Amino acid sequence: MAKILLGCLVGCLPCAGITAIRSLLDFIYIAQYTSHTTETLRYLQDALDEFQENKQFFIDTGLWQHLNIPKFHSLLHYIHSIKLFGTTDNYNTEMFERLHIDFAKHGWHASNKRDEFPQMIRWLSRQEKISQLATYISAHFSVPHPTPSPPSSPGANSDDLHEVESTITIAKEPNFKNRALSQIEVVHNAPNFSYHLKQYLGGLLVANSSAPRMSAARTAQFSLPFTKVSTYNMFRFQPKGIQDDEEEHDIIWAIPQSKGYPHGRYDTAVVLVNDEAQSTGLAGMTV
Structure with missing residues (x-):
């Protein structure tokens, strides 16, 4: 929620305030990575330096007299601690609270409250075995079954043949044909749609040939072999997480102006x- 509210503050706070809040949020999110490299630690240091500035x-x-707060001071030690002890999810206080529930409370409730310690130990041992079996079963059934590869053309390199699984899903029928x-x-409300469509299709032609990239003038003169296309109001996609998160699905909407959506x-x-x-x-990306 904090990263959403930050966008609402643009234009209401000076740039220094927005930058300080954004860099602090960047630090918080990067520090929560379940794995780190030298590059991610450099990102963490850059975010901390920007916050300090x-x-x-x-x-x-006048929002606060000083920032001599222990939690702000602890930010200075995150990178060193990660290098020594690993990622932050290995030693935060919430982990021990969770272990107290799993190892003590649940084990106690599973016993008959008499001579409880041997029963709790036996219960924990069984839980570990069940967890290991569940992991094995999950890994066994998640292995994809081999499929016969398509016949390769003469001279084709096996390294060039690879299966790409699309994560984008659209409806069978378009909303507007x-x-x-x-x-x-x-x-x-897409005034440059034709131009960008020409640019996209021209880029595909360049990618599949040795021809040079088309200039803006050449793109404008490029003639499309069609004048009509079908459009969809939405599509679903599965974003690829930067961490080992659970699979997520998201939807992108593009609904034109209508009675229910006067502004689309x-x-x-x-x-x-x-x-x-x-x-x-946003380097290497477009919005």
Whole structure:
């Protein structure tokens, strides 16, 4: 919720305040990674340095007399602690609270309250065996079954043949069939739709050939072999997490103006455009 509310503060706070809050949120989210590399620790240090440079804003505006707060001071030791002890999920206080519930309370309730310690130990041992069996079964059934590979053409390299599983799902039937490109630019509030469609298709042609990338002038003169396309109001996709999270599914809506949506509904999406994209920042991406 904090990262959503931060966007609401744009224009209401000076840049120093927005930067301090954003860098602190970046530090919090990066510090929660379940695995770290030298690069992610550098991101963590950059976020901390940016917060230190802009935290004076809270004192200058009179929001607080000082920032000599133990939790703010502890931020200075995160990187060193991660290098020594591993990621933060290995030693935060919540872990021990959870272990107290699992190892003590649940084991106590499972006993008959008489000579409880041997019963609690036996109960924990059984829980561990059940967990190991569940992990084994899950790993066994999650292994994909081998499928026969398609016949390769003469001279084809086996390294070039790989299966790509799409994570995007759309409806079987479009919401609007054979809608003119000029109509899409008006109804869908996409004035440059035809140009960007030409640019996208031209990029596919360049990617499949040795031809140079088309310039803006050449893209504008590029003639499409069609004048109508079908449009969809939404599609589902499964984002690839940067951590070992559970599978998530999301929906992108693009609903044109209608009686129920007088201004339409157009969700914002960050799309990868080249291999330079990273897990932080917008380099190599487009909005």
